[in-house]
Amino acid sequence: MGPGAVSPTLRDLGEFELIRQLTARFARTSDVLVGPGDDAAVLAAADGRVVVTTDLLLQGRHFRLDWSSGTDVGHKAAAQNLADVAAMGARPTGLFVGFAGPGQLDAAWALALADGLAAECARAGASVAGGDVSSADSIMLGVTALGDLAGRPPVLRSGARPGDVVVLAGPVGHAEAGLALLTAGRDGWEDLVAAHRRPRPPYRLGPVLAAAGATAMCDVSDGLAQDLGHIAAASGVRVEIRSAALEIGPRMRSAAAALGVDPLGWALAGGEDHSLVACLPPTVPPPAGCVPIGTVLLGDGVTVDGQPPAGPGGWNHFD
Numbered sequence: 001m002g003p004g005a006v007s008p009t010l011r012d013l014g015e016f017e018l019i020r021q022l023t024a025r026f027a028r029t030s031d032v033l034v035g036p037g038d039d040a041a042v043l044a045a046a047d048g049r050v051v052v053t054t055d056l057l058l059q060g061r062h063f064r065l066d067w068s069s070g071t072d073v074g075h076k077a078a079a080q081n082l083a084d085v086a087a088m089g090a091r092p093t094g095l096f097v098g099f100a101g102p103g104q105l106d107a108a109w110a111l112a113l114a115d116g117l118a119a120e121c122a123r124a125g126a127s128v129a130g131g132d133v134s135s136a137d138s139i140m141l142g143v144t145a146l147g148d149l150a151g152r153p154p155v156l157r158s159g160a161r162p163g164d165v166v167v168l169a170g171p172v173g174h175a176e177a178g179l180a181l182l183t184a185g186r187d188g189w190e191d192l193v194a195a196h197r198r199p200r201p202p203y204r205l206g207p208v209l210a211a212a213g214a215t216a217m218c219d220v221s222d223g224l225a226q227d228l229g230h231i232a233a234a235s236g237v238r239v240e241i242r243s244a245a246l247e248i249g250p251r252m253r254s255a256a257a258a259l260g261v262d263p264l265g266w267a268l269a270g271g272e273d274h275s276l277v278a279c280l281p282p283t284v285p286p287p288a289g290c291v292p293i294g295t296v297l298l299g300d301g302v303t304v305d306g307q308p309p310a311g312p313g314g315w316n317h318f319d
């Protein structure tokens with residue numbers, strides 16, 4: 001910075017430009033087969049490859065103690081990382097859990113957290129293989145997940161081709177609806193609130209989609225349109241979503257009516273369901289549990305029914 005120049009803040013850069021500038025500073029050795037930029041990395045080893053990913057979960061930012069139990073937070077912390085492994089087409093194998101919290105926190109909360117982590121790992125066929133503990137003023141979790149590609153190439157964000165069909169496995173907008181209902185203090189929406197507390201990613205379908213020939217895939221953590229935007233940018237294509245193909249059930253409709261919002265906004269921009277969205281060549285029938293929601297076209301960016309997405313945007317940590 002020269003004299004008088006103003007250094008940009010993190011908010012000025014935004015989450016994704018910050019990541020771009022950070023990762024540009026890291027040299028990449030030949031051990032890194034897939035480096036920063038996808039849902040997970042793939043590292044080489046003489047006796048195989050391993051898929052690795054890490055995500056933070058912070059009190060106040062990702063969960064609140066009055067909205068979620070320790071067990072809920074354990075489920076969510078595991079799910080958000082195991083889903084990134086599945087999004088590479090890999091089978092999750094292990095989890096490492098960094099945990100820090102204040103000394104006055106009930107030990108029972110931390111043990112319930114461990115129970116949630118274990119139960120969510122069991123859903124994915126993985127287990128907690130290690131971690132670390134420290135103290136902090138509020139609860140912080142740094143979770144790392146590993147996975148096995150079983151000899152297949154990883155499914156990257158960069159492989160989508162014009163003509164591919166976009167398929168979705170799992171709900172979109174449910175976790176966001178649950179968060180909105182908690183924020184508004186509304187009772188009686190346990191099903192949607194549960195989606196915020198304990199997302200249920202379809203782990204098994206990651207390897208299934210990979211084996212079926214998926215050309216690109218990611219999990220929906222920040223919002224369907226934004227996350228498909230990463231696939232569009234990495235692949236150099238346009239992704240067109242058909243809004244009528246998004247399943248917006250009666251509970252989503254009535255919750256949205258109760259709050260006076262458009263449920264399509266939740267479906268397009270709501271994060272944290274950790275559903276899987278993938279691109280398949282048009283000749284490949286979508287596996288059971290996968291719903292066609294759009295197509296890959298020449299061009300760039302994401303469109304919804306031919307238009308730029310309207311309504312709320314996806315999640316950005318510095319907004």
Ligand SMILES: Nc1ncnc2c1ncn2[C@@H]1O[C@H](COP(=O)(O)OP(=O)(O)OP(=O)(O)O)[C@@H](O)[C@H]1O
Binds near residue numbers: 039
């Ligand atoms: N501080 C960082 N240093 C190095 N790489 C990073 C850093 N932050 C993010 N990345 C990398 O950037 C890519 C995108 O990260 P991002 O967190 O957006 O992906 P994600 O985990 O799929 O999304 P989400 O965090 O919403 O679940 C990943 O490959 C990630 O490893």
Ligand SMILES: Cc1ncc(C[n+]2csc(CCOP(=O)(O)O)c2C)c(N)n1
Binds near residue numbers: 179
């Ligand atoms: C208390 C509270 N307030 C807001 C939210 C919503 N939220 C937080 S992070 C995120 C996107 C994914 O994060 P990341 O990119 O870190 O994986 C979303 C939608 C929440 N879960 N809890």
Ligand SMILES: [Mg+2]
Binds near residue numbers: 087218220221
């Ligand atoms: Mg992801």
Ligand SMILES: [Mg+2]
Binds near residue numbers: 055056
């Ligand atoms: Mg991440």
Ligand SMILES: [Mg+2]
Binds near residue numbers: 055080081084221
């Ligand atoms: Mg993630």
